[in-house]
Amino acid sequence: MDLVRIRPRWGLFARLLTASMLVAVCAVAATTWLAVTGTSRAIRTQQGQSLRDDTRVYDTLIEYAATHTDWGGVQDLVVDLAERTGRAVTVTTAARTRIAGSEPHVRLPYRPTALLDPLRLDPVLSDAGPIDPRAVGPFLLPARDREKLRVTADRIASCLRGRGVAADVTTLPSGRPAIRPSLADGSVTCAAHLLWKPVPLERLPLAQVNELATDCMKRRGREGVKVNVDFSWSLMGKGPEDSDRAAQECVTEARRExxxxxxxPPVLLFVGDRDGPDTSGFHLSTENVTRIAGAAVLVLAVAAAVTTLVGRRLVRPLRSLIRAAEHPADETVRVPVTTRDEIGRLAAAFNDLTDRRERLEQQRKSLVGDVAHELRTPLTNMRSWLEAGQDGLTPVDGDLLALLLEEAVLLQHIIDDLRDLAAADARTLVLHREPLYVRDLLEQVVSAHRGTADPAGVELRIETAERLEADADRMRLRQMVSNLVCNAIRHTPGGGRVVLRARREGGDLVAEVADSGAGIDPADLGSVFDRFWRADKSRSRQTGGSGLGLAIVRKLAEAHGGSVSVESKPGAGSVFTVRLPQ
Known part of the structure; x- marks a missing residue:
């Protein structure tokens, strides 16, 4: 019976996701409604702390810090900023000691707006880089140097414009002119590099920066770095992959030092509403709190209802599976397949497993019956002869012992075959592969069966190359061929023949045993390799054998990674083919 395949549609994950999205939409809708109708005033208050005003206050005070060595004269500037922005501005030390402020009495919030440090800019409020460009220190040029560099910059810009390159001269905070945009094309011909040649005043501080940056690099186990007057840099040697990052960090630290x-020095900046100490959060009224609580309860109720509905629909088929699984093992129970999702597929797989277990149970009962029948026959014969001898009905002589030995040998043969099949079923059959000559093995099989074939008038013949080699378990390969030859001799009448052939076909060893016997009915070809199957339906043992030989051949071939097949026509004989990959 084939496994029932159900095409998934609206799987369990999709249903759970849909339910979750429904709950999320409800929550978002409720939150949006509350935000619009219940907290308008609080939102307007918080929006009053505009990022633009904060940025203007921050930038102005950073400029002051970059151009002054202390905060002694910042009070007037703080008051002016407060008047222009309508915000309360306070500057304190790291310990929150007041330095300057626009309001005489204001309670500071827990978290400051920013840290005022021109050497460590806040990336949220400034995009000028790690160090404010207005902090020039010893690189501030006097008027004479500015004028000389300005003349050079105007000449280079005129040259670039004459070559079709747009160029404008701007002045940096240090007083040094620069050309914008900065282009590499035309720089050499217009001698733009002269503009960045250090003037005498810049050489000493530039040398200090180079020394500090190089020391930093060496502490990190890397080569030195050369810093230019525009604070660009280049590595002095080849270093690890992260040397560029290390160089940038060292140059920045050198400039800070x-x-x-x-x-x-760094101080704390607090910017807030002039009407209160802290407007960083909402201050809701009792009415708004009640509305929020009501909406939250509503959302929870909707979520609970949806979850309960979906959960019950999901659990119902699972409970059916549990009840079916709890039935006694000797009862066959199937569950209805009501959905086409993962649970439906699980139910179908459960039913398929039940069908397979039922078939295996039937096979087990049939196998037990066959084994009992096969063992009962020799045991019954032995018991009958022994009782006859005990009662004096049959003389206890050599003939009786010979009969008993024959039945014992048959019984041992059945037990050995069952043991081999059990080992193959349990995948504990160990193979000992070795190189061998196939013809030598076939000759050994023929010699072993001469005693059976000659009295029956059956000719045994070998057709294979002399030096055909194979890699296989010698004993198991001989057992396979021997079982096939024994089967062929039993089903070949006197005057017939059994031919053993072997050859290489692609990368496989192909061994064939062909007979000129009665052949096999086409309806029985599918059962030839089943255990205890015989063409003789009466089980009278007229043809002998345990009914396990061909089943063992199939298991041994599969253990080698190969296969066995049969071709037969009634009255035209049979050909059994073993194919083993090499």
């Missing part, structure tokens, strides 16, 4: 005495 050099500029530390030229700028104001």
């Amino acid at each position: 050099q500029l530390g005495s030229y700028v104001s």
Whole structure:
């Protein structure tokens, strides 16, 4: 019976996701409604702390810190910023000691708006880089140097414009002119590099930056770095992959160390509403709190209802599976397949497993019956002869012993065959592969069966190359061929023949045993390799054998990774083929 395949539709995951999305939509809708109708005033209050005003206050005070060595004269600037922005501005030390403020009495919030440090800019409020460009320190040029560099910059810009390159001269906070945009094309011909040649005043501080940056690099186990007057840099040697990052960090730290005495020390900035100490959060009224609580209860109720509905629909088929699984093992129970999702597929798989277990149980009962029948026959014969001898009905002589030995040998043969099949079923059959000559093995099989074939008038013949080699378990390969030859001799009448052939076909060893016997009915070909199957339906043992030989051949071939097949026509004989990969 084939496994029932159910095409998934609206799987368990999709249903759970849909339910979760429904709950989320309800929650978002409720939150949006509350935000619009219940907290409008609180939102307007918080929006009053605009990022633009905070940025303007921050940038102005950073400029002051970059151009002053202390905060002694910042009070007037703080008051002016407060008037222009309508915000309460307070500057304190790290210990929250007041330095300057626009309001005489204001309670500071827990978290400051920003840290005022021109050497460590806040990336949220400024995009100028790690160090404020207005912190120039010893690189501030006097008027004479500015004028000389300005003349050079104007000449280079005129040259670039004459070559079709847009160029404008701007002045940096240090007083040094620069050309914007900065282009590499035309720089050499217009001698743009002269603009960045250090003037005498810049050489000493530039050398200090180079020394500090190089020391930092060496502490990290890397080569030195050369810093230019525009604070660009280049590595002095080849280093690890992260050398560029290390160089940038060292140059930045060197500049901070050099500029530390030229700028104001770091302080805390607090910007807030002039009407209160802290407007960073909502201050809801009792009415708004009640509305929020009611909406939350509503959302929870909807979520609980949806979850309960979906959960019951999901649990119902699972409970059916549990009840079916709890039935006694000797009862066959199937569950209805009501959905096409993962649970439906599980139910179908459960039913398929039940069908397979039922078939295996039937096979087990049939196998037990066959084994009992096969063992009963020799045991019954032995008991009958022994009782006859005991009662004096049959003389206890050599003939009786010979009969008993024959039945014992048959019984041992059945037991050995069952043991081999059990080992193959349990995958504990151990193979000892070795190189061998196939013809030598076939000759051994023929010699072993001469005693059976010659009295029966059956000719045994070998057709194979002399030096055909194979890699297989010698004993098991001989057992396979021997079982096939024994089967062929039993079913071949006197005057017939059994031919053993072997050859290489692709990468496989192909061994064939062909007979000129009565053949097999086409309806029985599918059962030839089943255990205890015989063409003789009466089980009279007229043809002998335990009914396990061909089943053992199939198991041994599969253990080698190969297969066995049969071709037969009634009255034209049979050909059994073993194919083993090499």
